[in-house]
Amino acid sequence: MNLMASAGPDPSQRSTNNSTAAVRASAVDGGIKRKPFLLRPAAKVLLFALCLLPFWWLFYGAWANTLGPNPAEAIIRASGDWTLRFLCITLAVSPLRQWTGMPALARFRRMLGLFAFFYVVMHFLSYSWLDQSFDIGAIVRDIIKRPFILVGTAGLLLMALLAATSFNRAIKAMGAARWQMLHRAIYAIALLGLLHFFWMRAAKNDFAEVTVYAAVIAALLGWRMKRALAKLGAGTTI
């Protein structure tokens, strides 16, 4: 997915292609063409393996019984944490591209967004299995009864929509502008995830971690807002 608003089909892809050509031209050294690591297929393979580490860590912990006294709670919570972390990492790609001057980073945004979806599916399935024994009636009642679960479910449904339209064929079918508009829903998803987390921790009066995520998400969305306002300003002065 470009679960990834500012992604687009995508300006970054164009700049990546341009930079690829430039790099190819400049990286001929002694007759050997060298591609920078970020542009090599191996970079995607490495990132894929890294993104799976939390999954394997939880899988191993469940198998080896090292997840503490309540393994079900540990799995549900850790998969929720990783969903929020991957949403933040996906949103961080655009600012990082700009600050580092490395347009090639855009190549990884779709994979990162899809990993956010992977972890929210794991979060939902582990809740449905370990908390609710796959009792559909109980799950629906819980979603209606507990507002923090309702908010999380809204986030999950939006993420499913973005994941389903994250492929090149969907971009073609929808048209770049409509696709980009839809994928801006990642901002709402990040806020829903944060609200879900806040609501859950409010019951325990424990806001330390929530505050950290809130600051990160505020910075990432603030950066986009500033950029959008600057573009708007530039447009009106012309």
Ligand code: HEM
């Ligand atoms: C955008 C979607 C979602 C995000 C970002 C998210 C994130 C989180 C986070 C960060 C936590 C707290 C983990 C901790 O305490 O360290 C959490 C807990 C939890 N979430 Fe989600 N979640 C999402 C969707 C859902 C959905 C769809 C459900 C179920 C229908 C769900 C059910 C739960 C439950 C049951 C807990 C644990 C509550 C507890 O242990 O008391 N979440 N989630």
